[in-house]
Amino acid sequence: MSKDSKEMKVQAAYGAEQIQVLEGLEPVRKRPGMYIGSTGPRGLHHLVYEVVDNAVDEALAGHCDQILVVLGNDGSVSVTDNGRGIPTDVHPRTGRSALETVLTVLHAGGKFGSGGYKVSGGLHGVGVSVVNALSEWVEVTVRREGKLHSQRFERGNPIGNLNSETQPKSEKNQTGTTVCFKPDIQIFTTGIEFDYSTLSSRLRELAYLNGGVKIVFRDERTASLNSQKESYEEIYFYEGGIKEYVEYMNSEKDSLHPEIIYVNSEKDSVQVEAALQWCVDAYSDSILGFANNIRTVDGGTHIEGLKTVLTRTLNTFARKRGKRKDGDNNLAGENIREGLTVVLSVKVPDPEFEGQTKTKLGNTEVRGIVDSLVGEALGKYLEFNPSVIDLILDKAIQAFNAAEAARRARELVRRKSVLESSTLPGKLADCSSRDPSQSEIYIVEGDSAGGSAKQGRDRKFQAILPLRGKILNIEKTDDSKIYKNTEIQALITALGLGIKGEEFELKNLRYHRVVIMTDADVDGAHIRTLLLTFFYRYQKQLVEGGYIYIACPPLYKVERGKKHKYCYNEADLQKTLQSFGEKANYTIQRFKGLGEMMPKQLWETTMDPTTRTMKRVEIEDALEADRIFTILMGDKVAPRREFIETHSVELDMASLDI
Missing domain, CATH: 3.30.565.10 (Histidine kinase-like ATPase, C-terminal domain)
Incomplete structure (x- = not known):
């Protein structure tokens, strides 16, 4: 049979009988x-x-x-x-x-x-x-x-x-x-x-x-x-509804004004409910948006309307109360929202969600309705509570001044082109790939671990950024200190991150896998927590988008003769020892730090994509994540002590390695 006749036979075999029709609920199971x-x-x-x-x-x-x-x-x-x-x-x-x-x-x-x-x-x-x-x-x-x-x-x-x-x-x-x-x-x-x-x-x-x-x-x-x-x-059961929600979210913070600002109105069959409260000891905002009870994690027109009206209303009051003069620039939206916790819930008769997962509201009319209703209620409240608006404006102006003082450092945030690659941090060992989707960066502690990682990596797609000591706790730090810090600057520039508070631009991210690789000890855990705090508070979309990973290096190496096995936890170690038999004819090596591992060991256990295990950092519940970061990294000692005491009972203290 000729090649042409074979092709004709294949084509002829594709007819109506090849079209699969799924009935009832079959497509769901398929x-x-x-x-x-x-x-x-x-x-x-x-x-x-x-x-x-x-x-x-x-x-x-x-x-x-x-x-x-x-x-x-x-x-x-x-x-x-x-x-x-x-x-x-x-x-x-x-x-x-x-x-x-x-x-x-x-x-x-x-x-x-x-x-x-x-x-x-x-x-x-x-x-x-x-x-x-x-x-x-x-x-x-x-x-x-x-x-x-x-x-x-x-x-x-x-x-x-x-x-x-x-x-x-x-x-x-x-x-x-x-x-x-x-x-x-x-x-x-x-x-x-x-x-x-x-x-x-x-x-x-x-x-x-x-x-x-x-x-x-x-x-x-x-x-x-x-x-x-x-x-x-x-x-x-919460009769106070979203007002109690905001109280819960801010329970571990010091509020700027005790009374929660509450809006509940309806226009053109769209119901808008919002609860707002600013806090003293917070340098980022927490905005939770909902449309018909669905968490809109990707925002939407209701969030856009809220941000617009907040910026316009507070700038109007800033001029009215003499906080900004004729020649002064307006306060930016991120300055006004610093320290703000808000829950915004809209109920829309015919909502338009982007995508099957319903994570972004698309109704254009909702933007103007939220702007109108929140603006009217917020304006009335602030007119009758001048002391509250003064406190909010003073905090916003403080944030504005801190941002202005850090302007030159903030310019380093902008993603550099390939021709300007010399501006990347000197200690960054970059990869040769220029495709972010294929590239990954390992953030490691110290030069010792950095040396092993640099020698053990695959230079084509793996970059290494060693950090010295513990980075700033961003939970307690304002913008001016953040942008002046050398290690923070290195992180921002190496990753190609945007400015805090701006919309996340995926095209600027230089690596689509950002891997935190720290030692398996208390200091390593602390550094890992500081880095997670930085990513969550500085540019939360990195975490929400699934770009942050945690490396899982082994804790032990068990050897017997020519056989060896790496163990990643205590249970793994005990299982391995049982498989080797009951005789003390094996040796156990405990890795206290990544620097103790040879480059080849680090590659085959922790960095080789074909054998490694990595944990992807995900946020199932933004509210709880926000609250836990505040408890663990905030100024208040009592809630942190209570959290540690409560959760320590869940740990196996006998195997705690200090």
């Missing part, structure tokens, strides 16, 4: 990542959020004020609300019950059109059906119109018909829905164990955002799973 982001821990927990969001939507509609979330002993999760209950009558289009339709048909729900919900968080209408598709089983119970309706599903398929019976007398006239599901291990191959702290953070957040709604979170798993001898329960 490509789960398209619907929940991933099949790892993040996607697993997203299943719970989808079901809880439905319950919260009932609360937004004014039909629910209690939600119960239970982690079952069998690996299941149940979510119960006291809302109206999913409708159970026959759907005119599908010919099946509305409940079965919602559970088995994508894009079916009460959030499309005008009848079901005015605003909602689960906007794509795939929530509970996706949960059904990706679960081993789902059991739904509906209490509605004096009846108890229930149905079971397995891997998306209904098992039998809807079962209906009269509600027992003890539950007479109660309404609501219970969705109980067990994630499918065939989908979540990395495991189906839920993390209590991850879920509790989101549930607490939802309770703050929906003041007056009580959320009960109960863990009924065995002691082996949750370290509790019996079930553990927390109740989240």
Whole structure:
């Protein structure tokens, strides 16, 4: 057969029968990542959020004020609300019950059109059906119109018909829905164990955002799973809503003004709620934005409107109160927002989110509405509280002056072109690659570790930046000191970071993997914490974007004859010793510092992409991250002592290496 005839045969084989048609929930099981982001821990927990969001939507509609979330002993999760209950009558289009339709048909729900919900968080209408598709089983119970309706599903398929019976007398006239599901291990191959702290953070957040709604979170798993001898329960109930949220965020800080500035207004069916408070001992801002209870981690038009109105309003007051003269420059937005904690929550009837993950609000009209409503309320408050505006302006002017004093040092921040590479720090051993996506930089402590790393690295894509001593604690430092510090300058310039407070420019980042590689001792841990504080407070987008990593060098090298093995923790060491047998015919080398390792050892254990282990630094909960950094690195000693004492009981003190 000729080459041409072979090609014709291949082409002819591609016809209608090769077009795959996925029906029902098949596409979800085929490509789960398209619907929940991933099949790892993040996607697993997203299943719970989808079901809880439905319950919260009932609360937004004014039909629910209690939600119960239970982690079952069998690996299941149940979510119960006291809302109206999913409708159970026959759907005119599908010919099946509305409940079965919602559970088995994508894009079916009460959030499309005008009848079901005015605003909602689960906007794509795939929530509970996706949960059904990706679960081993789902059991739904509906209490509605004096009846108890229930149905079971397995891997998306209904098992039998809807079962209906009269509600027992003890539950007479109660309404609501219970969705109980067990994630499918065939989908979540990395495991189906839920993390209590991850879920509790989101549930607490939802309770703050929906003041007056009580959320009960109960863990009924065995002691082996949750370290509790019996079930553990927390109740989240905040009548003060986001005002209490800001109080919680600032609980370890000294507030500039005790009263939280609060805005709650509506315009053109868009509800805007904001709570603001400035703090004395903070040099960065903490802005949490939400749209229909969804955390908008990538910002959006509501955040843009807030920043605009803050800058304009406070500059107007600065002129009015004589803080800025005619010839003076306006205060910059980052000066005004220094030390500010704000929670901004908008409820939009027809929101436009960028991307399936719903992390950025795109409605252009929301920008002007937030600007108008916050501007009006903030202006009124500050007119009647002149002492508060003076304190805020004094702090902003102090920040402005510090920034002006550091102007020349800040210019070093600008990313240098290849032709200007001589301006990079002299101690930086750069890589030859000019493709940031292929390049990585190791930040190491001291010249000794730096020497081993420089000799052991792959020069094509690995750069080394040694730091001397411990860098500044940025939590306690203003801008002028930051930009004058030699080690901070080296970090900013080597990485190509922007100016603190400006939008992060990915194109300027010189390496897409920034690896912190410190010694496995107390000093190393301290330096690692200082570096993480710097990245989080200086340019948080680096952490949020997943560009920061922590190297995992071995603690031990065990040798017996010609055999050797590197061990990365105590458990690994004990396992290795057992495998070598019970005879004292092996030697154990303990690596106290990276400088003790030969360059070849450092390469094969810690830097070789084919064998190394690295931890990617991620922020699941920005609120908790912010609070922990304040506790550990802030000025107040008492909260830090309490934190250490509380969490020290979780450590194995016998194996603590000091």
